[in-house]
Amino acid sequence: MEIIKRAIAEGRKPDLQALVDAIPYCRFLGIEIDRKGNELTTILRFDKKLIGNPILPALHGGVVGAFLEVTAVIQLMLEAETEDLPKPVDIGIDYLRSGRPVDAYARATITKHGRRVCNVRAEAWQDERSRPIAALHGHFLIKPKDSDPT
C-alpha cells in the first residue's frame, strides 16, 4: 500500500491509525487504534450495522472475525519486517461468548515470526479482559525487505 511504502521510504513505521483509516472496510467497521508505545489495542466501536443476531442481540460472527483479523494485521505492521500489508493464509476463529451490542477491544501477539510467514494469535473482549468473546489464530504472509518484487 502507498501509505506503507511512503513511510518505509522515510525510514519510519506507518502511522497505524492513518493506515486503518486508509482501508475502506476498516472505516466501515469503525476500527480505532489505541497505541501506547509497543502496546496496541484495537477498538471496534459498536454500531447497529454490526449486529448479526437482532434477537439476542449479538455482533455478527463475521464482524468479530474481521475485527480479529485486522488486529492481527495491525500488530504485524507494528512488529514484523514487512513492506506491504500482511496477507492472511489461513485463520481459525473460536467463538467463546456472544458479542454484546457494545464496544469491543482486541490485542494480538506474534507467536512465531518466520521469514515469509508469521503465526499470530488475537483475542477480543468487551467489559472484562479475562472473559474473551473470541480468539483467532492464523498464518499471515509478510513481504520481507529483500523479497522478489513478484
Add this chain to the structure above:
Amino acid sequence: MSDLPPTAPEHKPGFLLTGVPHAEALQFIVVEIRAGETVCKVPYADHLVGNPDTGVVHGGVITSLLDNACGIAVGSKTMLRGQIATLDLRIDYMKPATPREDIFAFAECYKVTKNIAFVRGLAYHTDRNDPIATCAAAFMLGTKNAKGANVGGGG
C-alpha cells in the same frame, strides 16, 4: 446501493437477506437455498475494499459472507426454530478476490448431531473449482437465548 451489479450467469437474482443488520449493511443476497445447502452473494462495493491500491475486497467481508452462508445452511437443514451459535470457523484463503466482481459463497451442512452442526463452504466468483477461500465451521444448536441458558447441554 441500488445499482447492484449483474449476478453470475448460473444463479437467479435471489433475494436480499433481511433481518440480519450486518447482512443488510453488506447487501448479502441469498441466490439459492435448499435443505442443508445455500449460495449467497455479496455485491462488490467500494466500502468493502481492504487494499485501496488494488481494490481487492477485505478478507473480513469473506469471513462474514461465509459465516452467514454456513449459518443459513445449518438453519435450512435443521429447521430448528431455536438459535444457533458459531463455535468455530476456519478459513483458508486461496487467492485474492478480483476487484469489482461479486463474491459468491456456497455452504453445505453435511452433518448434524444432537448439539452440533458441521458445515463446509467456499467463496468464489464464477468457478467453484477455483475458490477465493474455503471454510469449515461448527455450530452449536439450540442456544435458546442470550442469558446463558444451557439448552444444548454443552459441546
